[in-house]
Amino acid sequence: MAEKLHPSVAKVSAVLRELGATGEVVVLTDPAPTAATAAAQLGCEVGAIANSLVFDADGEPLLVLTSGAHRVDTSLIAGVAGAAKVRRASPDFVKAATGQTIGGVAPVGHPAPIRTLVDTWLAKHEVVWAAAGHVHTVFPTTFDELVRVTGGTPVEVE
DSSP: SOOOHHHHHHHHHHHHHTTOOOOOOOOOOOOOOOOHHHHHHHHHHHGGEEEEEEEEETTTTEEEEEETTTTOOHHHHHHHHHHHHHEEEHHHHHHHHHHHOOTSSSSSSSOOOOOOEEGGGGGGOOOEEEESSSSSEEEEOOOHHHHHHHHHHEEOOO
């Protein structure tokens, strides 16, 4: 890629290489802050987009990589995480936990490891697309690779 990468994208790209991920970061023409906008630009099903949703689980960050076709059941996730309360994190909480801004949060490249849950529904897709640290970037991966590079736990999220 010839153009200079945003610092968070450069970090995500480097971490993906270090972890042996096979996909390269793709820069999109338009921003893709939602699964629907990403799927439209990539020409794939919305369910093949791995939304990176950060939750506040009793004050600790919890990253849920969910299919763009799903909504996360926070009660279910609280039970899986062993948390008394799980709620959507504020933009400031997300930025502090991931170093990235909502709409472009990648599954990797955070300042410290974040407990991660991966929606089993993503396994239905041969190629899964995830954000790469900025609203204009994504990378292709697979369900198994996503679980491996994040150290995530496969779960049903809805």
